[in-house]
């Protein structure tokens with residue numbers, strides 16, 4: 014049996030469908046009864062808890078062979094910080110897994126995560142990787158680029174941007190490169206790595222089959238959605254200055270994407286690795302962005 018955190022999120026829910034097909038048993042940590050019902054309806058066990066609350070995890074991991082740790086946040090709020098979720102949460106989970114006698118842990122980090130990053134999201138994901146490496150358990154870590162599929166946060170936000178007003182606004186030049194991969198390829202890679210008894214590779218850094226700019230992704234999405242609007246590039250400083258207003262308006266409508274200053278900065282740095290990473294690491298060729306986005310839309 015595997016114990017999963019973050020099973021109700023975008024990646025986690027796709028993982029559950031894949032595990033269901035494979036007949037792999039899992040127990041999922043969820044945050045409330047409603048989410049528990051969703052997980053149970055798919056034939057998995059659910060336990061209620063929050064990784065930032067050590068007490069809520071007590072006894073819940075017992076009997077698991079491997080802990081699959083997917084929880085992550087991309088924005089801090091007034092109530093929760095990156096440190097609390099990525100650091101304290103991972104620490105709590107590791108302590109509980111060790112006391113339950115679990116021998117193996119998987120951590121979903123992110124491409125570019127690094128303890129020396131000046132971006133808090135990437136820095137705290139990097140620190141969480143270190144905690145996992147030092148846990149004493151066998152470990153494997155995924156560091157994927159942008160993951161695309163039905164329900165992913167990136168596509169949902171871009172859909173909102175595309176539907177707002179007569180022009181499409183892009184923060185900065187839009188020339189930053191990404192290496193998006195489909196969530197189906199992520200789950201395929203996960204299952205290959207899960208079943209790998211050898212575990213020669215511990216850290217898997219990977220992305221899809223292209224290095225593609227933000228502008229190119231936008232153009233493909235507009236074509237797929239039948240939208241034809243001019244693209245207007247805005248200076249980052251100007252977009253940042255508009256965040257308080259967008260946040261305020263966001264309280265009244267879900268049409269405006271909520272974006273933080275750090276996310277705008279991350280949008281300006283390339284998020285790419287070896288173009289053949291998935292062939293090399295998992296032995297298959299991932300699908301291109303166009304195919305992945307069609308399914309996501």
Ligand SMILES: NC(=O)c1ccc[n+]([C@@H]2O[C@H](COP(=O)([O-])OP(=O)(O)OC[C@H]3O[C@@H](n4cnc5c(N)ncnc54)[C@H](OP(=O)(O)O)[C@@H]3O)[C@@H](O)[C@H]2O)c1
Nearest residue numbers: 019020021022023024044063064083084085122123159160
């Ligand atoms: N999506 C991408 O493109 C991408 C790329 C690279 C890496 N990643 C990493 O992949 C992981 C999953 O991403 P995602 O896109 O699936 O995120 P997501 O859709 O936001 O899902 C996050 C999951 O974490 C759970 N969660 C959040 N805080 C929690 C807490 N304190 N205690 C317990 N559960 C908590 C959420 O539960 P609720 O359902 O209750 O909210 C949800 O199940 C993250 O670690 C992310 O950093 C994602």
